[in-house]
Amino acid sequence: MQKILGRLFGGSCFLCRGAAGALLCAACDADLPRLAGPRCPRCALDSPRGEVCGRCLSDAPRYDATVAVLAYEFPADALVHALKFRGELALAGLLGNILLQGIDALSVDRVVPVPLSAERLRARGYNQAVEIARAVMPSKLDSALCVRSRDTPAQMDLPDAERRRNVRGAFRCTRDLAGQSIAVVDDVMTTGATLNEVAAALKAAGAARVVNWVVARTFPQS
Ligand SMILES: [Zn+2]
């Protein structure tokens, strides 16, 4: 593996181009904005005592828990962006490994990546969530379990308030999941609207518990 990475990246750090034995040098790795401190177990936003936050109490999401390992700020955003839009697929292994440090991979029955629309998958050639999920837990990866039942405009192009409506009913499950515990993997969680709809589809198929495993979390401006 090191040999392959060395060939791809010439033994230099993806971020600072300094000498590195892996994708990132030790200094850049240490600089990653890892999330620390108490968070809401349900949505992974800050919560002073690590209790379920007010938002989740007043408007409970369909997912049961969220684990996010990085804040979506520099340089985590640069890594996610390069994986998503520049085809730097080796970064999926790096981000998947960081995610693995925050989750209990044995606690779920299946791992499901957030699906892309067929159209976007054709244009991009890969789904970054599948690539990250593959790095996290290949033996439980089930990329055909959840599909987009209709195409939707990209969430990132929409204001927060419209995101929920945009993805409502956009996903469906292809199998019965009675009593199962499912992890949903994505690169970035912003409003959680997409993950909420995926969870709704999984629960409609019988899933008992749905947890989100996301590499990076954005935080609402308040
Ligand atoms: Zn570096």
Ligand SMILES: [Zn+2]
């Ligand atoms: Zn919350």
